[in-house]
Amino acid sequence: MPADRFAVRPHGVRWLVIVDGLDEVASPDDRKLILNNLAREIRPHGAFRLLITSRPLPQDELTPLRDQPSLGFYTLTGFDSVQQLAFAERWFAAQGVDDPAPEARAFLEEVGHAGLGEVLRVPLLTTIAAAHRSRNPRAPLPRGRVALYEQFLADVATARESADAVDKAFRSRWERRGQGRLAQWLLDHRDRLVTHLARIRTTSASAPLLDAAVRWLATTLPADLAWPDGAGEELGQFLMQSGALVHDHGELFFLHLSFAEFLAARDEAARIPADFPDLDDWAVEIRSPSSRNRVLFTFAVWARRPGHDVTLVVRHLLAGDLDHRIMALRLITSGVRLGEALEEAVIERVVDLGHDSDHLDRYHGRGRQVLRELSQLRGNRRLAATLRRIAETDGLDASLRIGAAAAYAEVASLSEGVALLQDFGRRLPVEGSLECCRELEALAPAETEFRARLLSDVLAAPTASSWSRLTAAEELAALGRTDGLAEFACSVLAGSEENGGTLKRAGQFWFELEGPSAAPRVRAAVAGRTRTRDWANAALAHVLFLFGLVEEALPLLAHTIENSADDESIDDVVHGWLDQEGEKAADGLVELLRGYEVWNSDGRPSIAMDLAGAGYRRQAAEVVRLSLHDPAPDTRHNLGLEAMALIRALGPESADEVLGWLDRNRATTGSYAIALRDLTETGAKAGNLLPLARRLLCHPGSTHSEFTSAARVLLRFVPENACAEVLAALRDRPYGGPTLRAALLPLLAEYGEAAAVRTLGQELLADPGLVDRELQAVVTAWLTVEGREAAAEVVNRVRTAVRLTADQAVSLATLLTAEGQPDAAAPFWCQVTTDPETGVETRWRAIQELLASGNAAPAEQALRTALAASPAAGEVLLLRRLLAWVCPPTGSV
Numbered sequence: 001m002p003a004d005r006f007a008v009r010p011h012g013v014r015w016l017v018i019v020d021g022l023d024e025v026a027s028p029d030d031r032k033l034i035l036n037n038l039a040r041e042i043r044p045h046g047a048f049r050l051l052i053t054s055r056p057l058p059q060d061e062l063t064p065l066r067d068q069p070s071l072g073f074y075t076l077t078g079f080d081s082v083q084q085l086a087f088a089e090r091w092f093a094a095q096g097v098d099d100p101a102p103e104a105r106a107f108l109e110e111v112g113h114a115g116l117g118e119v120l121r122v123p124l125l126t127t128i129a130a131a132h133r134s135r136n137p138r139a140p141l142p143r144g145r146v147a148l149y150e151q152f153l154a155d156v157a158t159a160r161e162s163a164d165a166v167d168k169a170f171r172s173r174w175e176r177r178g179q180g181r182l183a184q185w186l187l188d189h190r191d192r193l194v195t196h197l198a199r200i201r202t203t204s205a206s207a208p209l210l211d212a213a214v215r216w217l218a219t220t221l222p223a224d225l226a227w228p229d230g231a232g233e234e235l236g237q238f239l240m241q242s243g244a245l246v247h248d249h250g251e252l253f254f255l256h257l258s259f260a261e262f263l264a265a266r267d268e269a270a271r272i273p274a275d276f277p278d279l280d281d282w283a284v285e286i287r288s289p290s291s292r293n294r295v296l297f298t299f300a301v302w303a304r305r306p307g308h309d310v311t312l313v314v315r316h317l318l319a320g321d322l323d324h325r326i327m328a329l330r331l332i333t334s335g336v337r338l339g340e341a342l343e344e345a346v347i348e349r350v351v352d353l354g355h356d357s358d359h360l361d362r363y364h365g366r367g368r369q370v371l372r373e374l375s376q377l378r379g380n381r382r383l384a385a386t387l388r389r390i391a392e393t394d395g396l397d398a399s400l401r402i403g404a405a406a407a408y409a410e411v412a413s414l415s416e417g418v419a420l421l422q423d424f425g426r427r428l429p430v431e432g433s434l435e436c437c438r439e440l441e442a443l444a445p446a447e448t449e450f451r452a453r454l455l456s457d458v459l460a461a462p463t464a465s466s467w468s469r470l471t472a473a474e475e476l477a478a479l480g481r482t483d484g485l486a487e488f489a490c491s492v493l494a495g496s497e498e499n500g501g502t503l504k505r506a507g508q509f510w511f512e513l514e515g516p517s518a519a520p521r522v523r524a525a526v527a528g529r530t531r532t533r534d535w536a537n538a539a540l541a542h543v544l545f546l547f548g549l550v551e552e553a554l555p556l557l558a559h560t561i562e563n564s565a566d567d568e569s570i571d572d573v574v575h576g577w578l579d580q581e582g583e584k585a586a587d588g589l590v591e592l593l594r595g596y597e598v599w600n601s602d603g604r605p606s607i608a609m610d611l612a613g614a615g616y617r618r619q620a621a622e623v624v625r626l627s628l629h630d631p632a633p634d635t636r637h638n639l640g641l642e643a644m645a646l647i648r649a650l651g652p653e654s655a656d657e658v659l660g661w662l663d664r665n666r667a668t669t670g671s672y673a674i675a676l677r678d679l680t681e682t683g684a685k686a687g688n689l690l691p692l693a694r695r696l697l698c699h700p701g702s703t704h705s706e707f708t709s710a711a712r713v714l715l716r717f718v719p720e721n722a723c724a725e726v727l728a729a730l731r732d733r734p735y736g737g738p739t740l741r742a743a744l745l746p747l748l749a750e751y752g753e754a755a756a757v758r759t760l761g762q763e764l765l766a767d768p769g770l771v772d773r774e775l776q777a778v779v780t781a782w783l784t785v786e787g788r789e790a791a792a793e794v795v796n797r798v799r800t801a802v803r804l805t806a807d808q809a810v811s812l813a814t815l816l817t818a819e820g821q822p823d824a825a826a827p828f829w830c831q832v833t834t835d836p837e838t839g840v841e842t843r844w845r846a847i848q849e850l851l852a853s854g855n856a857a858p859a860e861q862a863l864r865t866a867l868a869a870s871p872a873a874g875e876v877l878l879l880r881r882l883l884a885w886v887c888p889p890t891g892s893v
Contacts, residue, residue, distance in 0.1 A: 015048050021257070022054035023290045031061060039064035040705065042071055055290060078121025082445045084108055087123070091130045107133055112378050112410070114141040116148060124256055128152045144335015146300045149262045156243025156255075166241055182225050186238065193217075194242045196852060198263035201254055202294060207818050209245075209252035210236050215822065219854025258293060265297030271848070271885075272298075274308050279316050281841035286323050296327060300334045310338055318349050325350045326373055333376040347383050350374065351390075371403040375410035384412035391420050398424075398432040406439040418444050425454045430464040433457065434471055452481050459488060466492050466502045474509060486513050486521075493543065494525035498532070500539035500569065507543030519547040526552065534559070538569035545576030553577070558592060561603055570603045574610045586616035593623055602627055602638050608645035620649035628661055640671040647678040655679055655688035669699050673706040676713065686717035697729045704743045707733075711744065715751045723753045738767050742774040749784035757781045765801040772811045775802070779812060783819065791816065791824035799827065806835040810842060813849065822853030829855070830862035833882060836875050847882055859886050 019038065025031045041048050042065070065071055079087065088104030097103050107130065116129060125148070129141060132151055142148045167187060174183035186193075193216060200212045210232050217227040217235075227235070236247035244263065246253045254260040276282075282298070285291040303310035310331070317328040328346045332338060338346065350370060377383055390396065390404035402424055409417020418440065425436035437451050458464055458472035470492070473485050489510035497503060510518055526540050538560040544553035557573040577585040589611065593604055604627040611620035624646045627638060639662060646654045646661075658675050661667075676692040696702045696710035707729075714722035726748075730740065741760045748756050761778040764770060775798070782794045798804075798812070813828035832838055832846040850859040863883045867876065 017048050017050050019050065019052045022052055023257075032064075035061065035064045039068065042068045055293075079123060079126060080121075080442050081108075082442075084111075084121075084126065087126055088130065091127075091134075095134050110141050114143045116141065116145070131155070142335070144300075144333065146262075146297065146304070147335045149259070149297075153244060153259065153262070170238060179225075179228075182221075182227070185221065185225060189220075190239070190242055194239065194244060195263050195267045197239075197245070197252070198254070198260040199267060199848075199852065201257070201260040202264045203814075203817070207820060209254075210247075210250065211820050213239060213252065215820070215853070261294045262297050265294055266301050268298050269301035269305065272302050276302070276308075276312055278839070278841040278844065279313065281839060283316060283320060283324060286320075286327050292327070296330055296334060299327070300331055300336050303331065303336045310336060311342060314338060314342060314346060318346065322370070326370065329373050333373070344382060347374070347377070347380070347386075351383070351386055367397070367400045368403045371400075371407040375407040377411055380411060384408060387411060388420075398428050399435060402428075402432065402435050402439060406443065409443050414443065418447075422450055425450075430458050430461055430468050434468060434475075437475060448479050452476065452479055455479075456481075466495075466497050466499070466506070470502065470505055470509060477509075477513065482513060486510055486518065489513070490521055490525045493522065493540070494528050496529075496531065498536045500535055503536055503539035504542055507539075507546055511546055516548055519549055522547045523549055523552055534563055535569075538573050541573045542576050545573070545580055548580060550577065550580050554588075561592065561607070562596070567603070567606050570606060571610055574607055575614075578610070578614050578616075583616060583619075586611055586614070586619040590619050590622050590626075593626055596626070598630065602630070605638055605641040605645045609641075609648060612645065612648040617649045621646060621654075624649060639665055639667045640674040643671055643675040644678050647675065647682060651682045652679060652684035652688050655684055655692075659691055669696060669702040669706050672696050672699075673702075673709060676709060680713070689713050690717060697726065698732075700732075700734050704740050707740060708743050708747055712747055715747065715753075719751065723748065723751075723756050727756060738764060738769065738774060742777040745777045745781035746784075749781040752785065754785040757785045762801070765798065770802060772808055775804075775808055776811060776815050779815060780819075783821075788819075788821065791821045795824050795827060804828070804831065806832055806838040806842075809835075810838075810846075813846070817849060817853075822849070823855065826850060826853065826855040826858050830858055833859060834862050834866035834879070836871060840878065843878075843882065844885075847885055851886065856886055 019034075022031060022034065025034060038050060038052065042050060065073075085104055085108060088107050089100045092100035092103045092107070111129060116125075129148060132139075132148075132155060133141065135155055142151045171180065171183045171187065174180055193213060196216050197209050197212060200207050200209060213235055214227060214232060221227065233247075233250065236250070236252050239245050239252060240247040244255055244259045246255055282295060285295045299313050302308055303313060314328050314331065317324040325346070329350045332343055332346060351374060371387075374383060374387070387404045387408040391401050391408060393401070402421065405417055405420035405424065407417075408420065421436045421440050421443070425433050425440070428436065433454050437454055440447070440451055455472040455476045459469050459476065461469070464472075469488065473488055476482070477485055489506045492506035493503060493510075497506075507522070510522065522543065526544060529540075532540065537556040541553045541556035541560060544550075544556070553573070553576065557577060560569055560573050574589065577588070581588075589607060593607070596604060604623050608620040608623040608627070611617075611623060624642055627642055628646075643658045643662065646658055650657075658679075662671055662675060672692055672695050676689060676696065679688055679692070690713065693710040693713035696706050697714070702710070711722070711726045714725055718725075726744070730737075730744065733740070741764055745757060745760055745764075748760070761782055764774050764778050767774075779794060779798060782797075783791060786794065795812075795816075802808075804812070809828040809831045813825040813832065816822070816825035816828070829846040829850050833843050833850070835843070847859060850856065860883065863879055863886065867879050867883070871879065
């Protein structure tokens with residue numbers, strides 16, 4: 001797909017770009033690169049709207065997104081008890097059960113006793129458990145997460161009605177081609193191949209699995225067998241019969257990432273000896289939320305193998321921080337049998353929320369997470385007693401006591417836990433009462449009377465904040481108890497409340513209750529206020545516009561704009577007026593802004609953006625020009641946003657005007673870059689873009705991203721001279737050599753500038769300060785211009801030019817493996833395997849990669865060469881263990 005396909009808005013509207021499963025990018029460095037690139041595209045009025053989905057990631061990885069004012073973070077909630085019951089009833093009804101309600105309740109009760117309650121918050125896993133019950137109506141549910149995955153994978157492998165027939169037809173088809181032995185070998189080794197693909201999937205999200213399968217066959221099949229060229233589609237269909245994979249349009253995917261994680265963990269656990277070397281390294285992985293699932297599966301499967309003592313892992317985890325102790329608890333809830341004494345030891349340490357090593361400032365609010373985890377241990381009497389004691393102890397944090405009561409309801413007695421919560425609801429302050437209501441809704445959704453009384457008490461409490469009372473009012477409305485709620489909303493608008501968010505919420509709630517018919521009372525409520533400060537004006541204008549009271553809202557809108565309120569408030573009132581009166585409002589805004597005086601910050605460019613976004617382009621351009629003609633000395637501060645607004649209003653025809661304003665005001669490179677980017681997005685032609693690009697390219701202070709964006713324009717529109725012009729500008733810059741060269745490499749490679757790519761790459765490799773990302777940029781760019789078949793030559797060139805550190809070797813090996821070049825990666829993995837300064841876990845991983853890619857011979861040679869060098873005794877022992885894995889001694893037991 002052309003790189004500039006998304007540069008232009010389709011029909012004037014923004015692209016919606018969905019980045020799904022960011023956590024499935026295995027490398028933290030790759031995720032960081034992706035997040036940094038995405039962060040550069042996040043802007044309120046850009047060409048893209050981004051929706052990014054991910055399982056939890058380390059918070060420091062999200063730093064590029066944290067300071068984006070137009071970005072929100074949301075957490076998807078799993079199934080609650082009401083939704084689980086609704087799902088179960090619908091499931092069993094679809095299976096033809098005459099009375100699905102009792103069946104659903106019995107199923108969920110068994111779910112709890114099997115330790116699957118938390119697992120079944122995930123819709124996919126709920127479906128797995130329900131499907132197992134339907135296939136095996138008389139069999140008990142698997143106990144714990146590990147057993148559930150094992151049973152599911154066993155089920156899906158045999159669930160297809162025609163599975164045996166499909167396998168038989170596959171064998172017959174290949175027998176007719178004279179390759180029956182190949183077909184039988186594949187049937188015998190399908191599970192092994194699927195496991196290999198699972199390991200590929202958990203280490204590289206981008207590696208095409210079907211290509212990986214073909215490569216595995218090329219290195220694993222017996223010497224007298226060969227997989228035929230061009231039969232990839234048939235291989236994909238064959239692998240789909242495993243049940244864990246989906247084959248669609250030439251692509252192979254795992255049904256869910258967690259299935260790949262489980263299969264890879266099962267394989268990993270089988271390779272880990274009983275003394276579990278490098279347990280420290282595995283425990284470190286727990287700190288990364290995106291790794292925890294794989295670590296849990298590995299620990300759990302390892303612990304279930306004969307001769308393995310789970311105490312080794314559990315004690316190591318209990319010596320760690322809260323994340324590690326929760327992992328020990330999850331081993332229990334995943335179905336690993338620890339024995340009563342060790343289980344009690346784990347529970348006691350997890351429930352100790354005063355543990356000094358946890359640095360409670362870091363773990364603020366995590367006590368509730370611990371209680372949710374503990375709630376999965378149904379029927380544990382000792383835990384039940386501890387939870388009840390926490391719930392009944394005065395002086396503890398109210399939220400913690402409520403969480404303990406809710407957990408007690410799950411672990412011991414629903415009725416007694418509900419009674420505790422009801423008692424708290426009567427005695428605790430308002431915030432505690434609301435929290436009790438939320439827990440009661442989850443535990444006993446049908447019992448609405450008590451919650452309604454409690455919410456009514458909160459609503460009537462004179463000491464409660466308006467925000468808390470609004471929460472109570474909204475929950476009462478959800479229960480169908482609406483008497484007096486409109487009057488309450490009216491009292492908030494008419495009273496002394498000054499918080500803009502609260503006033504907006506009250507107005508919206510009233511509108512939801514009664515709609516436009518309440519407009520006369522809204523007018524009276526706002527008019528009757530005795531005092532309204534600046535920051536409440538915008539909220540009240542929003543409410544008045546919502547009810548169609550334009551004349552009453554306009555003075556408040558004017559006050560908001562003239563007093564330079566925050567951008568969000570200004571946007572809010574501008575959109576409110578435009579929604580009500582359209583073009584009349586747009587013209588009115590232009591007139592209002594003719595007398596605008598800037599005293600704090602200039603809101604006109606933002607208003608122009610709102611007008612252009614709503615389709616009022618003429619008015620938007622007028623507002624921008626009012627701002628541009630302002631003689632105030634602060635004009636340069638707004639030039640980027642003004643350029644953006646004028647381009648948004650007039651499109652490519654604004655190019656000359658924008659360039660003139662930027663030149664006359666000696667704009668910063670940032671403003672030129674904004675103009676170049678936005679004109680490109682509008683579909684501007686070469687004549688509009690090249691002057692801007694050359695100003696950025698020749699400016700000594702342009703940033704690397706600005707320089708490369710300018711270079712891209714030249715390469716796109718004047719390809720015959722662009723490369724020479726870009727390189728000349730690069731060499732004229734006073735600073736930024738190696739880093740900028742690395743940033744340019746992928747761009748030059750994309751446009752096929754092979755000579756320049758080789759030259760810049762060689763310059764980078766000669767730099768004694770070469771860092772990993774620059775090294776990776778060189779290898780990637782060289783592979784792009786020279787082709788995949790040149791991978792071995794590229795590797796030799798790099799190894800000749802640079803004395804690689806072990807970390808750099810790991811970096812390149814990982815890159816090449818992800819790019820589908822395992823043979824080219826082999827020399828680097830061999831270096832890692834024999835480097836005594838490299839961590840043991842990394843060296844084991846290198847051996848795994850070499851064996852998986854069929855490179856056992858070079859691995860053996862590297863290990864024997866290292867042994868011949870007479871290393872230290874400890875190193876000799878490790879090298880021999882690695883060698884024994886590569887070449888198991890014959891006759892060993």
